[in-house]
Amino acid sequence: MMSHAAYVIASYLVAALTVAGLVLWVVGDGRARRRELKALEAAGIRRRSAQTAGGDDK
């Protein structure tokens, strides 16, 4: 039964790692994007209007 506990622990460990990886990716990605926006804003580039800036560049 001891070896079975190892399987349980391993699966919880993998779950924790996967979730932690996802969270880190999302947070890190968000930080990086926010930094880029800040940098662009600091360079004096602004969106023409809220409407056109959905990302779909025409």
Added chain:
Amino acid sequence: MSENSMAIRKLGDLANPTRFLALAERVLPWFAALSALFLSVGLWLSFTTEGDYQQGETVRIMYVHVPAAWLSMMCYTVMAVSALGTLVWRHPLADVSARAAAPIGAAFTFLALVTGSLWGKPMWGTWWVWDARLTSVFVLFLMYLGLIALNRAMEDPSRSARVSAVLVLVGFVNIPIIKFSVEWWNTLHQPASVMRLDGPTIDPEFLRPLLVMAIGFTLLFFTLHIAAMRNEVWRRRVTSLRRQAARNAGRETLAP
């Protein structure tokens, strides 16, 4: 007539990414806190309840395996609905949603595969069998990875949106196959015990932690999805601002 234009404006408001960003800003902390709460209660429950007399300690793997597997399918359903939104209603956020969901879905499918494997080794004596349920989930995993690769390969999001939306919808065939594979084919994988028309057949002792974990995982998914959508909106904004910057750059410096 005015009602009609009101409806159109409403739809337009929802489609407005700026609105979405404001909404995301408000709901994200709540979602994050709730999922943390549910997950910690679920973890506590899953380690304090009794083991199964037949499966022993390994039944605890179920508390992460089943929610992950459930999410792998739900995430794809979310993507399929988003794909419909892209193709039929041309909703600008639909593509953002589909794109943001793909890596999260891939991660949960990976989790379902690995935990299933870790459960299968002590129970069946092998890490992997090529039965209908396992194979179809593996195909789902490959589809997620393929979609991510497709999204990355195309530079212009507005053009890739439709292409990947079509692919997502075609791939949706796989979801019912996964769901009913355990009933249609005679497989090693045990049949569904929670999501049944005639009510769950599972013992309440196991059902309680399982449900709490499932709710926690689902909340976690929505938290991550909203955050990833927000990142995607930002990413597109950065892209369009950069293009604008490139257009502006020459003019100032070279104007006589």
Added chain:
Amino acid sequence: MIALFFRDLKLSVRAGGGAMIGVLFFMTVVAVIPFGVGPDLNLLARIGPAILWIGALLAALLGLDRLFQAEREDGSLDLLLMQETPLLLTVFVKCAAHWAATGLPLVIASPFLGLFMNMDERAIGATMLTLLGGTPAITLIGAVGAAVAVALPRGGLLVSILVLPLAIPVLIFGVSATYAAVEDPAPFLPPFMILMAITLFFAVIGPVAAAAALRHSAD
């Protein structure tokens, strides 16, 4: 030279890069096999190493045709050719970067696919080791094909056709070393040493031949 290595690495993970496609192709090829031969676990365990090797061989060839063609299309190849640094060093570094971006992920993915093939730990370890030793040879042989086909339109398929026959020795010794590790009577070391010798041989011959082909393909 380090700059070239990191530039190529960056390019392969950026949008449209081939790093992820190779692994994905590898997984898909290996996943398709059980549908073809049936889900008999004993059979799969027996043919597993061979399938992993064939899958890795095909996946390693996938992005190779772009190795020099992409450089040629935007004019970078001209500049690489002009420098006083020996061209074969440039080619070697490009191969190293290509292997790190596409070959190494294959090696890392192989244990997982080994589990799918119901291979035991020994077989998985041996496959991983032989792939680690053998995939550089595939990249280096492929570089020659890529250099020969660089000026051709639609050279992609041609590269695979040119390279596959040359890669057969790698496949033979890679697979036989893996089986030698699993089955008792055959010793593991001799075929593995031959595999390493092939890799080292092509580490010398590959860049020289590719550099010569690149020089003469210029127009």
Added chain:
Amino acid sequence: MRLLAEGLSARRGEDLIFHDISFVLAAGEALVVTGPNGSGKSTLLRVLAGLLGAESGRIHLEGGPPGFEHPHELSHYLGHRNAMKRELTVEENLSFWQRFLGDSPGGAGIALDAAAEAVGLAGITHLPFGYLSAGQQRRMAMAKLLVAYRPIWLLDEPTAALDAGADRLFAGLVATHLDRGGIVIAATHQPLGIERTKALQMTGFVH
């Protein structure tokens, strides 16, 4: 330092592209190669860059730094294509070429920002190269000439995609390079607007 070409001729397939071309360029001199399409301007530059073998004749350097057998090892070549990767940022592209090319003896390249400034595109080096317009891409490719020092510049239609303002800017860059004792060989349709140039009129063969 003098760059000498003696009796150069080149062939593509069966066709003789040009025949018996000779010139001598001292430090600080420019050669402008003109001629109609197909007269072999690009081929001449590719021969000088060592990318094509000459059918006959030779190119050599007098009084150059020791250890360099071929003039093309001391040359920048700006061809029709920009040799920049669309996926990488301008900064990544330029810093790659700066580190990969290195400086030839006798000079030093300037910093990336200064080079971008010199082509009038400061402040957008963080953008991916693919985002720039054709003219901006061409100007960034010229910045590449500045980040690593090479005494000889081989320029093939350098100003093809440029507007008048960028034309003048580029003429300024070439003039600066000549002042520092560089050698420039440019193939072009349009006049470069540089004084102190020798001219080479390519006629091509009438078939």
